[in-house]
Amino acid sequence: AQSVTQLGSHVSVSEGALVLLRCNYSSSVPPYLFWYVQYPNQGLQLLLKYTSAATLVKGINGFEAEFKKSETSFHLTKPSAHMSDAAEYFCAVSDDPDAGGTSYGKLTFGQGTILTVHP
Amino acid sequence: DAGITQSPRHKVTETGTPVTLRCHQTENHRYMYWYRQDPGHGLRLIHYSYGVKDTDKGEVSDGYSVSRSKTEDFLLTLESATSSQTSVYFCAISVGDATNEKLFFGSGTQLSVL
Numbered sequence: 001a002q003s004v005t006q007l008g009s010h011v012s013v014s015e016g017a018l019v020l021l022r023c024n025y026s027s028s029v030p031p032y033l034f035w036y037v038q039y040p041n042q043g044l045q046l047l048l049k050y051t052s053a054a055t056l057v058k059g060i061n062g063f064e065a066e067f068k069k070s071e072t073s074f075h076l077t078k079p080s081a082h083m084s085d086a087a088e089y090f091c092a093v094s095d096d097p098d099a100g101g102t103s104y105g106k107l108t109f110g111q112g113t114i115l116t117v118h119p
Numbered sequence: 120d121a122g123i124t125q126s127p128r129h130k131v132t133e134t135g136t137p138v139t140l141r142c143h144q145t146e147n148h149r150y151m152y153w154y155r156q157d158p159g160h161g162l163r164l165i166h167y168s169y170g171v172k173d174t175d176k177g178e179v180s181d182g183y184s185v186s187r188s189k190t191e192d193f194l195l196t197l198e199s200a201t202s203s204q205t206s207v208y209f210c211a212i213s214v215g216d217a218t219n220e221k222l223f224f225g226s227g228t229q230l231s232v233l
Contacts, residue, residue, distance in 0.1 A: 004161075009159075041227075042226060042227075043209055043211075043223075043224030043225050043226050043227055044162070044209070044211075044222075044224040045224070046221050046222065051218075090161055090162065092161075092162075103149075103150040103213045103220060105150050105152050105167065105220070105222050106152075106164055106167060106177065107162070107222070108164075108178075109162045109163070110161050111159050111160060111161045112161050
C-alpha cells in the first residue's frame with residue numbers, strides 16, 4: 001500500500017521568497033512521483049513528474065523537486081515566489097500500473113497544501 | 120486539455136436519487152479515471168477504465184458504478200445518492216506512453232446531495 005503525506009496544509013510566503021512544499025511518501029516498490037497544481041475552480045495541472053531517471057526534476061513555472069530515497073521525500077521548491085503561484089499543490093505517488101498494464105494513472109494523493117503569496 | 124468535457128458542472132440532488140456524471144473526450148485515449156476531491160483528503164480514485172467495457176475499482180468505489188460503452192464517454196453513476204457523496208468529481212485522461220505519460224484533468228463537477 002502506498003501513502004503520501006504533505007507537511008503543512010497552508011504555507012505562506014512573501015513575493016520573491018523561497019517556496020518549499022514538503023512531501024513524504026511510502027511505497028513498497030520504486031514509485032512514480034508527481035506534483036500537481038490546482039488554481040481556484042479548475043482541474044489539476046501537472047507541474048512535474050519523477051520516473052527514476054534524474055533525481056532532480058524540473059517542471060513548469062520554475063518549480064523543481066528532488067527525489068531522496070533515503071528520506072522517502074519529494075519536496076517541491078521554487079527559488080522566488082510570484083503572486084501567480086498562489087494555488088493549492090498536491091503531491092501524488094503511483095507504483096502500481098492499472099489493469100491494462102501500461103498506465104500509471106492510479107494516483108494516491110496527499111491532502112494538499114495551499115500556498116499563499118504576499119506582496 | 121486533451122479535449123475533456125465534464126457534465127454537468129454543478130448538480131444539486133436529494134438523498135436517495137440516482138445521479139449520473141459524464142466525462143467526454145474527443146481524442147480516443149484508452150485510459151480514463153474518476154476521482155473525487157474532498158477537503159483534507161486530496162483526490163481519491165473511485166473507478167477507472169482501460170478500454171471499452173474494461174473497468175476496475177479504485178480506493179473509494181463503494182456506492183459508485185461506471186460504464187464505458189464507447190471510447191469517448193466514461194459515465195459515473197451514484198445509484199442512490201447519499202450526503203457523504205457530496206464532493207467535487209474530476210475525470211482524468213492518460214495521454215502518452217510509459218516514458219511520457221501525463222494525466223489531464225477535467226474542470227470538475229460540483230455535486231451537492233441534500
